Amino acid sequence: MPLWTLYGLKQGKVSTAWPKSGSDGQAGVLGMPRFDSSKCQSDCQACAESCLPKAITMIDGAETRLAVDYGRCVACQLCVEVCPTGAFTASSDWAFGVRRREDLHWAQAVAAPEGEALKSSIQRFFGRSLHVRHVDAGSCNGCESELQALNNPFYNLHRLGIFFTPSPRFADLLLVTGPVTYAMRGPLLEAFDAIPEPRFVMAIGTCAVSGGTNGGGYACGNGLDGVLPVDIYVPGCPPNPAAIIHALLMLLERSAQRVRAGHVTDGARSA
Amino acid sequence: MMARLEDIALADLRGRCETAVKGGARMQMAYAWFPDRGTVPEIRYLVNAGTTQPLQIWRCRPRTHAVPSLSTIAPLLSWYEREMMDLCGVEFEGHPQPDPLALLPGATAATPPLRPDATGALSYTPERSKLPEITGPMNEDVQILPFGPVRADVVESAQFDFQYVGEGILHYHPQLFFKHRGMEKRFEGLTAELGVVLAERVSAIGSVAHGLAYCRALESAADCTVPPRAQWLRVLLAELERLYNHLHYLGHLCHTTTLKVGEAQGKFLEELAKQINSRVSGSRFLRSLLTPGGIRREPLLAGLDEALGALQEQFLPYAAMLEATTTHLDRLITTGMLSSQLAFDQGATGPIERASGLDRDPRRDQAYAAYPELPLKVAVRHAGDAHARQQVRIEEVAHSIELIQALLRDLPGGSIRLPCRVPAGAEGLGWAESPRGSLYYAVHVDRDGKLGRVKIKSPSFSNWRAFAFTVHDSNMMDYAINEASFGLSIAGCDR
Numbered sequence: 193m194p195l196w197t198l199y200g201l202k203q204g205k206v207s208t209a210w211p212k213s214g215s216d217g218q219a220g221v222l223g224m225p226r227f228d229s230s231k232c233q234s235d236c237q238a239c240a241e242s243c244l245p246k247a248i249t250m251i252d253g254a255e256t257r258l259a260v261d262y263g264r265c266v267a268c269q270l271c272v273e274v275c276p277t278g279a280f281t282a283s284s285d286w287a288f289g290v291r292r293r294e295d296l297h298w299a300q301a302v303a304a305p306e307g308e309a310l311k312s313s314i315q316r317f318f319g320r321s322l323h324v325r326h327v328d329a330g331s332c333n334g335c336e337s338e339l340q341a342l343n344n345p346f347y348n349l350h351r352l353g354i355f356f357t358p359s360p361r362f363a364d365l366l367l368v369t370g371p372v373t374y375a376m377r378g379p380l381l382e383a384f385d386a387i388p389e390p391r392f393v394m395a396i397g398t399c400a401v402s403g404g405t406n407g408g409g410y411a412c413g414n415g416l417d418g419v420l421p422v423d424i425y426v427p428g429c430p431p432n433p434a435a436i437i438h439a440l441l442m443l444l445e446r447s448a449q450r451v452r453a454g455h456v457t458d459g460a461r462s463a
Numbered sequence: 464m465m466a467r468l469e470d471i472a473l474a475d476l477r478g479r480c481e482t483a484v485k486g487g488a489r490m491q492m493a494y495a496w497f498p499d500r501g502t503v504p505e506i507r508y509l510v511n512a513g514t515t516q517p518l519q520i521w522r523c524r525p526r527t528h529a530v531p532s533l534s535t536i537a538p539l540l541s542w543y544e545r546e547m548m549d550l551c552g553v554e555f556e557g558h559p560q561p562d563p564l565a566l567l568p569g570a571t572a573a574t575p576p577l578r579p580d581a582t583g584a585l586s587y588t589p590e591r592s593k594l595p596e597i598t599g600p601m602n603e604d605v606q607i608l609p610f611g612p613v614r615a616d617v618v619e620s621a622q623f624d625f626q627y628v629g630e631g632i633l634h635y636h637p638q639l640f641f642k643h644r645g646m647e648k649r650f651e652g653l654t655a656e657l658g659v660v661l662a663e664r665v666s667a668i669g670s671v672a673h674g675l676a677y678c679r680a681l682e683s684a685a686d687c688t689v690p691p692r693a694q695w696l697r698v699l700l701a702e703l704e705r706l707y708n709h710l711h712y713l714g715h716l717c718h719t720t721t722l723k724v725g726e727a728q729g730k731f732l733e734e735l736a737k738q739i740n741s742r743v744s745g746s747r748f749l750r751s752l753l754t755p756g757g758i759r760r761e762p763l764l765a766g767l768d769e770a771l772g773a774l775q776e777q778f779l780p781y782a783a784m785l786e787a788t789t790t791h792l793d794r795l796i797t798t799g800m801l802s803s804q805l806a807f808d809q810g811a812t813g814p815i816e817r818a819s820g821l822d823r824d825p826r827r828d829q830a831y832a833a834y835p836e837l838p839l840k841v842a843v844r845h846a847g848d849a850h851a852r853q854q855v856r857i858e859e860v861a862h863s864i865e866l867i868q869a870l871l872r873d874l875p876g877g878s879i880r881l882p883c884r885v886p887a888g889a890e891g892l893g894w895a896e897s898p899r900g901s902l903y904y905a906v907h908v909d910r911d912g913k914l915g916r917v918k919i920k921s922p923s924f925s926n927w928r929a930f931a932f933t934v935h936d937s938n939m940m941d942y943a944i945n946e947a948s949f950g951l952s953i954a955g956c957d958r
Contacts, residue, residue, distance in 0.1 A: 327620070333668055334748060337667060345728075358614075374585050379613050382613075412644045
């Protein structure tokens with residue numbers, strides 16, 4: 193009979209201490225492509241035509257010809273490949289959690305970050321211990337795969353005082369994936385109603401943020417807007433575990449929002 | 464390899480099906496589509512006359528009559544026929560269980576959603592699932608447990624209805640399709656290149672298999688060639704996908720048998736595999752590389768051989784310990800028995816059928832990509848229980864690593880992509896052996912060269928059907944272990 197305890201001890205400690213120190217585990221991951229409007233040429237719409245979720249759309253008559261919505265981006269990298277002038281470039285920008293949906297829309301000028309929002313009571317109440325209820329509202333299972341990864345020994349979410357809970361009654365945060373199918377809308381609302389106040393909602397993945405590639409059609413909604421009040425939007429297809437950890441810490445005001453008006457503003461690479 | 468297309472008259476359909484099934488054929492898939500964007504459906508059956516036989520397609524044009532049901536001859540067709548009733552409005556005469564499948568009880572569509580002229584959303588008033596009526600002297604002792612669709616832990620949405628007495632399960636009904644997103648309809652009107660982005664998002668943990676089956680369907684429609692290097696790199700991606708999936712499977716199986724360190728190690732190895740994926744492809748799910756005609760860019764192969772060697776070194780002792788832990792094995796041996804007859808008749812696929820003694824694997828039997836040139840081994844076990852399913856997966860992990868390492872040694876050079884122009888009105892069939900079993904894409908191109916009908920058959924669609932048979936007459940304590948031992952996913956099944 194194998195000695196699992198001994199085996200476990202021999203494996204040593206494999207958890208990262210990220211974001212305090214250590215690796216985020218995302219070496220090589222391609223994030224949202226960066227947009228440089230100065231390189232965009234006037235008679236081309238290759239990127240918009242290759243963008244399945246319509247994150248890139250043409251605007252008639254405007255100075256910047258393109259509207260870029262990272263809340264719809266699935267990081268498929270097709271725009272990077274088809275752009276003849278390098279207006280879209282591959283990046284490792286994956287920590288795209290934001291509080292306001294507008295911050296996912298690209299704009300030429302980035303407004304100075306509004307004086308850090310008044311410290312709410314969230315840190316006092318939940319800063320050291322947050323309980324999360326997840327509801328799959330019709331995902332492709334990619335977001336679930338990454339949410340499950342949060343509890344693997346590498347990310348070891350418990351070290352941050354964040355726990356998944358089976359009962360919405362014990363939950364502080366409702367974490368939703370998927371574009372919200374007709375069949376999951378009711379159960380999702382019931383789960384939300386069962387969470388005692390104060391409660392928070394996080395839209396995980398591009399589907400939950402905007403419907404992404406899968407929303408709409410005869411059986412689906414277009415994400416959480418108009419269904420539930422959203423506190424944090426986390427686009428990504430799927431957002432990787434480090435991006436989800438960043439968003440959770442952001443909710444708890446233990447980490448700063450990095451993206452404003454579609455730009456990564458802190459200058460630092462995510463690694 | 465192309466699939467042969469044959470017209471079958473409606474009157475001959477049952478006879479042909481009986482003859483085929485008696486001769487050892489398996490009906491692999493059935494679907495309906497609407498030629499010329501009309502309202503008259505055409506039914507397609509995908510037939511595998513024998514394990515190593517090439518696939519055949521039967522075409523049946525019902526015109527005015529309803530179609531005779533084949534479910535009493537080939538029971539696995541029942542789900543396909545019910546889906547066609549829901550989504551395409553086809554009537555099947557003599558279907559033994561003509562209940563909705565892909566649409567939830569209480570969901571209705573004004574026009575069958577997959578008909579090209581259909582618009583608008585479903586209307587839905589939730590209703591309870593239909594459960595068998597239980598009669599008899601002590602029937603009040605039978606309890607009903609509806610579990611889901613929101614369940615404990617981070618899991619996909621589905622509702623499981625149990626009718627049970629004490630520990631014994633009398634009847635089990637998995638109510639799937641809460642996640643039905645109408646994915647097949649979403650392909651309509653897309654270009655071939657954009658279709659891959661969608662195919663990769665039907666079931667994330669099968670992104671490569673979905674993308675590959677889709678690309679191969681288009682390549683067969685376009686009759687285009689894929690350069691050798693791309694064929695080999697496609698195998699690399701497909702086997703990397705198998706690796707992280709099977710490692711997750713073992714970790715999750717340990718979770719259900721409460722082997723905590725085994726769970727942690729399985730999930731840690733899965734994480735290592737996913738990190739390898741992102742270094743190779745830029746995506747933890749190996750997305751955004753496949754495209755009709757080849758692959759989009761070179762993966763980064765530096766350090767891969769060593770990383771896989773290190774993974775194998777950690778995996779082998781871990782697997783040996785799982786196979787020697789009696790508390791773990793006690794829960795697996797004889798749990799969730801699936802006989803080879805049942806596995807064959809109900810369409811079980813992948814590691815599930817191979818654990819029930821069926822030596823079938825499209826990578827070898829209907830070989831594709833670079834598999835014929837590589838040292839592929841197929842793992843087979845005969846016990847048909849949860850333990851056999853673990854053993855098949857363990858063996859496949861070790862095989863996949865060896866296969867990738869052999870592939871890296873002999874990888875041919877050259878281009879990775881050739882143009883693939885799909886002619887208007889063409890059609891094609893593509894398949895791939897995903898970590899969960901065989902996956903089929905049938906693609907019909909419209910007259911404007913855009914995608915028309917895309918039919919997806921995911922492995923879990925087949926395995927969920929077979930799974931229910933192993934739950935009846937088992938007990939509640941074993942349910943979670945049995946379910947984990949099947950390694951089912953829901954997103955691909957529900958679409």
